[in-house]
Amino acid sequence: MAYMDEHHYLLIIAYLEGRSTETETQYLLQKVQEEPTFSEAFEDIAEIWSARKPLPDKGGEAHDVLAGLNLKIDELEPRESFTHAPETPGIKRTATIVNLRRAIAIAAALVIMAGAFWVYKVNRNSNGNTGASLAETHTGVGQKRKIKLPDGTEVMLNSSSSLQVATAFGNDKREVYLQGEAWFDVKRDPQKPFIVHTAQVATQVLGTHFNVSAYQTDSNIVVSLVQGKVQVDMDNDPAKRVILDPGKQMTYSKKSKTAKVTEFVTDDITGWKENKLVFDYDSWPDAAKKLSRWYGVPVELKNGELLRCKLKGTFDNMPLAKVLQQISMVSDISWKTEDKKVVISGKCN
Amino acid sequence: MEDIDLIARINANDREAFNALFLKYYALLIDFCKYMGAKPEDGKDVIADVFLDLWVKREKLQINSSLKSYLYGAVRNKLFTLSGKAMQMQLLPEEHAYNHAAADELRPDEILLRKDRKMLIERFINELPEQGKVIFLMSWQHQLDHHEIAQILNISPNTVKTHLYRALNYFRKRILFVK
Incomplete structure (x- = not known):
């Protein structure tokens, strides 16, 4: 050879x-015809190349890994609208809930589970009859929507939010996935825990009234409880556990990864359901985001000093210009409209 | 759909394109992880991580070379980070290369196998030294050209050429005895 x-x-x-x-092809064909040794080499290599087998089919495994990846991405950056991995029969998304068993044992009525690092796993469903597709409701900017779930639970979805309902909803658990803000009036059913998943916090209840605000762009996650008792776990750290009473809310800071519990006025938290725009000592950056979600216009803060101010107030069903006018009457801000966005400048007073 | 179109759509926030890209490359990349000696679970994690990075960076994603090389290269880097070692590809002198294969003897089972070229070639591949095997498989099974392989493995194109050359000569020599 x-x-x-x-x-x-x-x-x-x-x-x-x-x-x-x-050119290369012509050159090769000529050499094959003219040189027997080259022709021999060519045939050998062609034979080796033709022995190539297709790679093993990894379709099922690929879909599993992709489903897990999509959940991870959704946790990192909730989207305006969900589009999940292609549907794979026999796969069910299940949340791994840290300390769940213990939590259920402790809190007979209501349990809120929270974890800054929430790990979702994709488990193969043994009986293979549960699809991964989720029914989805989505609200655009300035929209709100009332949803009635199959178990009778009522959900009011605030603007720029999404709620997905697992197809397995009600089988043994009632699981929904929330991005943004929603008010839940959960039909009591101790046999079937109701779980609201958000990026960093999962709230588990058996039946209650509560509000979850978990906009990805906001600096805090707020769980506000109206009735019952809840337990909140954060960062998978039992030492940080907090028990909430009615009328209390937990504010989890994504930056410091700490939570504080404060009293709240029900209207401040749930006012949005009655079309009341409420600022409850919101920082201006958070207030600007709220304004832009509410009215569907980008709101920009021009002055760095504003970033440190807080804002308190309720605006009942008012147009944006009126809201800004009222705020400017009590504080030192001015605003103008530029390129279809609102620019606010001023300072704290 | 071509990679370039998928990338353009991913740049524009298209999750369906992202999913399609993942499914297009998963089987190849998991196979590559296997060549690189990764455990199957590590391979899955690493591939998911690479795609997670790709999605997070999607808006400023600039892939100068081919997307394929980018994905393989990223998988390789993550595997090395995971194993905590910076593996160096080096070309050993040829006499080190095929010491575990006796090329001039035909074993009885090889005679039985002579009709089954595919199985035979698979065996020859396993007789290659570790790096030669990875490079040959990247060329043969994964259809990467020698520039792409060099870029992914961070070695010179000449080293890749030499490995391929040695592997092919070795196969030809082995096949000759089976013919």
Whole structure:
């Protein structure tokens, strides 16, 4: 057998892979006809190349890994609208809930589970009859929507939010996935825990009234409880556990990863349901985001000093201009409209 | 759909394109992880991580070379980070290369196998030294050209050429005895 040089081997491979240029192809064909040793090498390599087997089919595994990846991405950055991985029969999304068993044992009525690092796993469903597709409701900017779930639970979805309901909803658990803000009036059913999943916090209840605000762009996650008792776990750290009483709310800071519990006025938290725009000592950056979600216009803060101010107030069903006018009457801000966005400047007073 | 179109759509926030890209490359990349000696679970994690990065960076994603090389290269880097070692590809002198294969003897089972070229070639591949095997498989099974392989493995194109050259000569020599 006559050895050839590296260059010619690579040319033959390129030809077999369909990567060779027209000139190279002509050159190879000529050599094959004229040189028996080259022809022999060409045949050997062609034979080796034709022995290539297709890669094993990894379709099922690929979909599993992709489903897990999509959940991870959704946790990192909730989207305006959900589009999940292609549907794979026999796969069910299940949340791994840290300390769930213990939590259920402790809190007979209501349990809120929270974890800054929430791990979702995709488990193969043994009986293989549960699809992964989720029914979805989505609200645009300035929209609100009331949803009635199959178990009788009522959900009011605030603007720029999404709620997905698992197809397995009600089988043994009632699981929904929330991005943004919603008010829940959960039909009591101790046999079937109701779980609201958000990016960092999962709230588990058996039946209650509560509000969850978990906009990805906001700096805090707020769980406000109206009735019952709740337990909140954060960062998977039992030492940080908090028990909430009615009328109390937990504010979890994504930045410091700490939570504080404060009293709240029900109207401040649930006012949005009655079309009341409420600022409850919101920082101006958060207030600006709220305004832009509420009215569907980008709101920009021009003055750095504003970033440190807080805002308190309720605006009942008012147009944006009126809201800004009222705020400017009590504080030192001015605003203007530029390129279809609102620019606010001023300072704290 | 071509990679370039998928990337353009991913740049524009298209999750369906992202999913399609993942499914297009998963089987190849998991196979590549296997060549690189990764455990199957590590391979899955690493591939998911690479795609997670790709999505997070989607808006400023600039892939100068081919997307394929980018994905393989990123998987390789993550595997090395995971195993905590910076593996160096080096070309050993040829006499080190095929010491576990006796090329001039035909074993009885090889005679039985002579009809089954595919199985035979698979065996020859396993007889290659570790790096030669990875490079040959990247060329043969994964259809990467020698520039792409060099870029992914962070070695010179000449080293890739030499490995391919040695592997092919070795196969030809082995096949000759089976013919």
